[in-house]
Amino acid sequence: MGTTMECPDMHVLNAQAELWNLTFSFIKSMALKCAIELGIPNAIHNHGQPMTLHELHAVLSLPMNNKPNLWRLLRLLTHLGFLVVQDTSKSKEAAYDLTPISHLVIKKADSTSSLSFALAMLDFAIMKPSLHLGDWFKQDKLEICKMAHGCTFWELTGKRPELNTLFNDGMKTxxxxxxxxxxxxxxxxxxxxxxxxxxxxxxxxxxxxxxxxxxxxxxxxxxxxxxxxxxxxxxxxxxxxxxxxxxxxxxxxxxxxxxxxxxxxxxxxxxxxxxxxxxxxxxxxxxxxxxxxxxxxxxxxxxxxxxxxxxxxxxxxxxxxxxxxxxxxxxxxxxxxxxxxxxxxxxxxxxxxxx
The missing domain is CATH 3.40.50.150 (Vaccinia Virus protein VP39)
Structure with missing residues (x-):
C-alpha cells in the first residue's frame, strides 16, 4: 500500500525563502566591498559610458577564468541597484552603467565621495563586534566592542592608523x-x-x-x-x-x-x-x-x-x-x-x- 506525502504549506516555503534572504544578506555587503576593491565604479566612470562585461573584464585585468564569475557579481549588483543595465536586447551585449549609489563610491579628489566611509564600515574590525551579539546579551554591562577587540572602538582606531584614516575621511566627506x-x-x-x-x-x-x-x-x-x-x-x-x-x-x-x-x-x-x-x-x-x-x-x-x-x-x-x-x-x-x-x-x- 503506497503512502502519500503531504505538500508543504506555501506559507512555510515563502517564509523559508525570506529566512534565507536574511541569512545571506551579508553577501550584499561583501559584493559592495568587492565592487569597490575591484574598481568597478571607477572603471565605468573613467570610461565615460556604459561598459559591457567584456570591456570591464579587460579593464580590470582579471584572469580569464573569472569572466563568468564577474558576470555573476554584476548580475547581483544590478539587482541590488548598485549598477543598471542599459541594453538587454539580444542583438547587443548588455552594458553596465552607474547609479546614484555607485556614483557615491567613485574615487575623487574632492570631498563628494563616500568611498572612505563605505570601506571603513566594511572593514572586518567594524563588523567583528556584531558576531558577538548573542554572547553579549548574556553579559552584564560589557561593551560588545571590548568583547570583540579587548578595547573600545575609539581605542581601536588609535591602534589601527589605516582604519582611523578611513573613518575620519569618511566623516569629513x-x-x-x-x-x-x-x-x-x-x-x-x-x-x-x-x-x-x-x-x-x-x-x-x-x-x-x-x-x-x-x-x-x-x-x-x-x-x-x-x-x-x-x-x-x-x-x-x-x-x-x-x-x-x-x-x-x-x-x-x-x-x-x-x-x-x-x-x-x-x-x-x-x-x-x-x-x-x-x-x-x-x-x-x-x-x-x-x-x-x-x-x-x-x-x-x-x-x-x-x-x-x-x-x-x-x-x-x-x-x-x-x-x-x-x-x-x-x-x-x-x-x-x-x-x-x-x-x-x-x-x-x-x-x-x-x-
Missing amino acids: DSSIISDFIINEHGNVFQGISSLVDVGGGSGTVAMAIAKAFPKIECTVLDLPQVVGHLPTDGLVKFVSGDMFSNIPPADVAFLKWILHDWCDEDCIKILQRCKEAIPSRDAGGKVIIVDIVVGPVGSIHRESQLLFDVLMMTLVNGKERDEEEWWNLFKEAGFTSYKITGTLGIRSIIEVYP
Whole structure:
C-alpha cells in the first residue's frame, strides 16, 4: 500500500525563502566591498559610458577564468541597484552603467565621495563586534566592542592608523555633503544668529561651510586636543581644545552633527546640559541644532537603514538611534522646553532645541 506525502504549506516555503534572504544578506555587503576593491565604479566612470562585461573584464585585468564569475557579481549588483543595465536586447551585449549609489563610491579628489566611509564600515574590525551579539546579551554591562577587540572602538582606531584614516575621511566627506544640503535647503535655521559652536566638529568641515555661507556668523569648533590642537586658530573658524562633557564655549547656537547617537542617554543629557549652559535664552536667539537620526514610524521610507544604524551604534560605541519621543525625553531631562524637526536629510533630520 503506497503512502502519500503531504505538500508543504506555501506559507512555510515563502517564509523559508525570506529566512534565507536574511541569512545571506551579508553577501550584499561583501559584493559592495568587492565592487569597490575591484574598481568597478571607477572603471565605468573613467570610461565615460556604459561598459559591457567584456570591456570591464579587460579593464580590470582579471584572469580569464573569472569572466563568468564577474558576470555573476554584476548580475547581483544590478539587482541590488548598485549598477543598471542599459541594453538587454539580444542583438547587443548588455552594458553596465552607474547609479546614484555607485556614483557615491567613485574615487575623487574632492570631498563628494563616500568611498572612505563605505570601506571603513566594511572593514572586518567594524563588523567583528556584531558576531558577538548573542554572547553579549548574556553579559552584564560589557561593551560588545571590548568583547570583540579587548578595547573600545575609539581605542581601536588609535591602534589601527589605516582604519582611523578611513573613518575620519569618511566623516569629513559626510560632513561636506550634508553641510551643503543644510545650507542650500535649510539655511533658515541659521537666520538671526551671530555665533555658533560646532561641538565635536573635528577638522571644521561643517563650521567652515557655515562660515563661508553666512559670513556674519562667528564659528568655533570644539573638539579634543588630539583632534584640533594642531589646527590654526586664525583662519575662517576658531578651534578650541576641550571636552564637551566639561565645558562648551559660549555661542548663540550649539551645533551637534552626528554626535549624540554615539552616546548613551545619561551621557547625552550631560552634553545637552553643557550646551544649555553655553547658549543664551530663546528670546536672545539661543538654541541647539542637532543633525541626527530620528527613527521613523513603521513603514517609513528609511526606517530599515535607521534601525541598522541603531544596532551598529549598539555594537560599536554603546550608543543608540532614537525616535521622536526618545529625543524629547532627553531634551526635557536636560532642561530644554521645546523643539521642532525642521528638515529631513536622507535618514537624518535637523532638530532645533530651545531652552
